[in-house]
Structures are given as C-alpha cells and as structure tokens.
Amino acid sequence: MTAIDIGQVRADTPGVNHVNHLLACGSALMPQQVIDALADHHRLEGQIGGYEAHAERLESLEGVYDSVARLVNASPTEIALVENATVGWAHAFYALDFEPGDRILTCEAEYAANYVAYLQRAKRDGIVIDVIPSDEAGAIDLDAMRSMIDTDVKLVSITWIPTNGGLVNPAAEVGAIAKEHGITYLVDACQAAGQTPIDVDELQCDFLSATGRKFLRGPRGTGFLYVRQSHLDAGIEPAIIDHYGADWVADDRYELRPDARRFETWENSYALRAGLGVAVDYALDIGLPAIQDRAWGLADLLRAKIDELPGSTLFDIGHTKCAIVTFTLDGHDPYALAAGLREQKINIGASDPETTRLDTAARQLPALNRAAPHYFTTEDEIDQLVAALAKL
Ligand SMILES: Cc1ncc(COP(=O)(O)O)c(C=O)c1O
Missing domain, CATH: 3.40.640.10 (Type I PLP-dependent aspartate aminotransferase-like (Major domain))
Incomplete structure (x- = not known):
C-alpha cells in the first residue's frame, strides 16, 4: 500500500489554511478539485x-x-x-x-x-x-x-x-x-x-x-x-x-x-x-485502505491523548474503532465547548442523544462531543485540539 502524500492532499485542501477541521463525520473539507x-x-x-x-x-x-x-x-x-x-x-x-x-x-x-x-x-x-x-x-x-x-x-x-x-x-x-x-x-x-x-x-x-x-x-x-x-x-x-x-x-x-x-x-x-x-x-x-489506516490511526492517537486529560470521558465502543471519537469533559456543555473551539478555528461537533436514542438509553449517554480526523489531518492538528481542551 502506498503511503498518502500528506503534503499533496493538504495542498489540495484550501480549508486547512483556515481551520483545523476535525469533523469529517459531519461534513469534511472538500479538495480544491x-x-x-x-x-x-x-x-x-x-x-x-x-x-x-x-x-x-x-x-x-x-x-x-x-x-x-x-x-x-x-x-x-x-x-x-x-x-x-x-x-x-x-x-x-x-x-x-x-x-x-x-x-x-x-x-x-x-x-x-x-x-x-x-x-x-x-x-x-x-x-x-x-x-x-x-x-x-x-x-x-x-x-x-x-x-x-x-x-x-x-x-x-x-x-x-x-x-x-x-x-x-x-x-x-x-x-x-x-x-x-x-x-x-x-x-x-x-x-x-x-x-x-x-x-x-x-x-x-x-x-x-x-x-x-x-x-x-x-x-x-x-x-x-x-x-x-x-x-x-x-x-x-x-x-x-x-x-x-x-x-x-x-x-x-x-x-x-x-x-x-x-x-x-x-x-x-x-x-x-x-x-x-x-x-x-x-x-x-488515494485508496480506501490507506485512507482508513491513516484516519483510524489518527483517531486512536486522539483517543489516547483525550484519555489523559483530567475530567475527560471517552464513549467509543466496538471491537474495531473508526475515525469518530466521542467524549465529554467534566463541567463543559458539549455544545458550548464546540462553539468555543470554533472561535479558535477548531471544528468539532456535539452529538444530540436523540440521533441514536436506543444506544443513548442503553448506555445512558449524555450529549457528547465528537471529533473526526481524516487522512488530511496532521498530528499537529490533533495536538492543537488536545491543547485547546486542556486549557478549558
Ligand atoms: C449513520 C447515519 N445515517 C444517515 C445519516 C443521514 O445522512 P444525510 O444527512 O446525508 O441524509 C447520517 C447523518 O449524520 C448518519 O450519521
């Protein structure tokens, strides 16, 4: 499998010059093409x-x-x-x-x-x-x-x-x-x-x-x-x-x-x-296997880093975990948290419990923050999100 040329895919993605977009599960940044x-x-x-x-x-x-x-x-x-x-x-x-x-x-x-x-x-x-x-x-x-x-x-x-x-x-x-x-x-x-x-x-x-x-x-x-x-x-x-x-x-x-x-x-x-x-x-x-490898790897990295933050709780489940990372930070409303990060040009989302009502009830889920890196995300962008969360 060929590795993804991160420089090229970022050069193809004008949005990365404006935002740290960690919301591919909502609507990802489009390539210039x-x-x-x-x-x-x-x-x-x-x-x-x-x-x-x-x-x-x-x-x-x-x-x-x-x-x-x-x-x-x-x-x-x-x-x-x-x-x-x-x-x-x-x-x-x-x-x-x-x-x-x-x-x-x-x-x-x-x-x-x-x-x-x-x-x-x-x-x-x-x-x-x-x-x-x-x-x-x-x-x-x-x-x-x-x-x-x-x-x-x-x-x-x-x-x-x-x-x-x-x-x-x-x-x-x-x-x-x-x-x-x-x-x-x-x-x-x-x-x-x-x-x-x-x-x-x-x-x-x-x-x-x-x-x-x-x-x-x-x-x-x-x-x-x-x-x-x-x-x-x-x-x-x-x-x-x-x-x-x-x-x-x-x-x-x-x-x-x-x-x-x-x-x-x-x-x-x-x-x-x-x-x-x-x-x-x-x-x-680019190739879907390579995309999966990188996006899921970055999500694992993000999970590990969020896990180290005081007051954080991760909610991801399953035998295999995809590029969607869900969490809460004690004392922070997920919607307000996402809105605050957007002002810092970091895009993550908040997930409404009613979108998966049965899962929400079974796991007694609160509203969650969700972040989804994609293959064009860099490790630095992951660190930037984690640093912003740490400062809250
Ligand atoms: C699992 C799942 N199915 C369906 C949809 C609906 O997709 P669309 O908004 O393109 O109709 C979503 C949107 O978030 C979703 O997450």
Whole structure:
C-alpha cells in the first residue's frame, strides 16, 4: 500500500489554511478539485444555459455513476444518485412491501432518520421492529441475531458505522447471516463511505445508502443508493416515480427504467453531481485502505491523548474503532465547548442523544462531543485540539 502524500492532499485542501477541521463525520473539507468541479459546472450553466451545460458535460456526468459503482464494487446500472443518504435509504426502505406482522431486525445504534421510518411503517403497515442486542463490546451481537431469525423476518436493516461512538458494526457478518436465511439486507453506509472500503458483494447487501459530504469529502446535498441488480430485474417499484424513473408508454401504462435510476427524478443539481464524482475519484486515487489506516490511526492517537486529560470521558465502543471519537469533559456543555473551539478555528461537533436514542438509553449517554480526523489531518492538528481542551 502506498503511503498518502500528506503534503499533496493538504495542498489540495484550501480549508486547512483556515481551520483545523476535525469533523469529517459531519461534513469534511472538500479538495480544491471538487470545489473547481462545482464552480466550473455552475459557471458553464451561467454561460450557456443549464440544459446546454448538462448536454456538454454529459459524458463526464455519466462517469459519476461509474465512479460511485467502483467505490462500492457494483455495476453503474445499480447506482442511483440522490440528494443525501436519507433520501437514498428511504427510497429503498419504502419500496419494500410488508405484511402486518412482518419483522425487521435492526441494531441498537440505529440512526434516528431510519428508526422513525420503521415507526411509521409499524404504524401504517403493522410491521414489528426488533432490535438486535449489542455484544459486550457494543457491536451487533451475531449470536443474538441468529437466535432472533424466523420466517417472519423480512428485512435486516442496520447502520454500519453509527453517527457517534467510534463503532464499526460487523456489516459483512450480518450480511452473511441474512443471506443464509434469504432475508433482504439494507445497509446504512452513510458514515462508512470515504473512511473504509465498501464492497457490496462482501457485505452481501441488497441495498446500501451513503452521503457525499462526510468522509467522501464531496459537496453537501449529494448521496447515492446502491440497488442489487436482482431487485431491479424483479421489478422493484419505487414508492414514488416520475417520467424519468418510468416511461409513460401508453395512456394507461408506464414502464420502469431497467436500472437503479428508477429511484431518481428528472431534475437534479448537475454541479453537485460533478463535485461528487470528483470527490469519489479523489478518494479512489488515494485508496480506501490507506485512507482508513491513516484516519483510524489518527483517531486512536486522539483517543489516547483525550484519555489523559483530567475530567475527560471517552464513549467509543466496538471491537474495531473508526475515525469518530466521542467524549465529554467534566463541567463543559458539549455544545458550548464546540462553539468555543470554533472561535479558535477548531471544528468539532456535539452529538444530540436523540440521533441514536436506543444506544443513548442503553448506555445512558449524555450529549457528547465528537471529533473526526481524516487522512488530511496532521498530528499537529490533533495536538492543537488536545491543547485547546486542556486549557478549558
Ligand atoms: C449513520 C447515519 N445515517 C444517515 C445519516 C443521514 O445522512 P444525510 O444527512 O446525508 O441524509 C447520517 C447523518 O449524520 C448518519 O450519521
């Protein structure tokens, strides 16, 4: 594996000259190449017109599907480009048919956006939501999952890397169990994309959703959905369609597009898409294994240093810990702490307990600070955060 050229990636990242940005789990700093792609497309739209700019850039815009497909080891026909992870996830979830009494299995660290959708379908369709308990490390307990499976389980739907807590759930092992029992498997890879390699065949998932703005370093307002070809071939119907997702072939009939773009609608921001494509290519050029090595190594370093601070508590769990570090400092409100650091040009976040309500309740979590270094972060920037925390 080639080492990352830190000088180069920082030279590519103008934001590092302005802030110490330790919030890749929120929205990472974009490389200049991404910023240029956005600006360039908008400029072209202004110069020659929106439809004309789309036509002129059609080939490279089509290439965005290839890039995202390469990122997750899928075929471009299995990719839908959408506005954010939630839209992608919801398109998959709401396309699934359930009967009253059907069970879905999810995890304790499930994200709020997904869980409220489960609750809606519990109310509307009578599905039963069953939460797989966590093991002693806080990850999905695979034995417990196996023991919960019966013929009523119609979907396994989990968050791979939760929004907080450092946790990396065993998404591939979960997929193997789901596959063994022929159960549909939906993966929320929102926080995974851009910090760890993704291979939909290794995960054995049917659907996978992710966002562009976090560890992928793409623009805000971008996301994607992967849909396994077999579901497309079987005619999976999106919950909503328009004349882009389906052709109006007779007065009383439509035909769905053959590819995953049936989950898209006609109008889109092509500037954002261009930016997403460049961000994905940028990550692929560096290499996801190298990115993971560096980002996770820096997070470990940060954890060790925070641990030494008087009054600090770390809240990260799991057998393997990712680039998201969560902690509190005695006597400091996490929101005020993050706001204070922002004035010093250090960006970290505060995490609302309600974004992972079940995990919060199980672990009795308070509001937390969360920091997420990325591969472009330096050891000096880690030290700068720790020094600022020490002074509080
Ligand atoms: C685990 C997880 N899933 C889904 C989302 C939602 O992503 P988006 O805001 O792109 O819809 C988030 C956002 O923080 C997340 O952390």
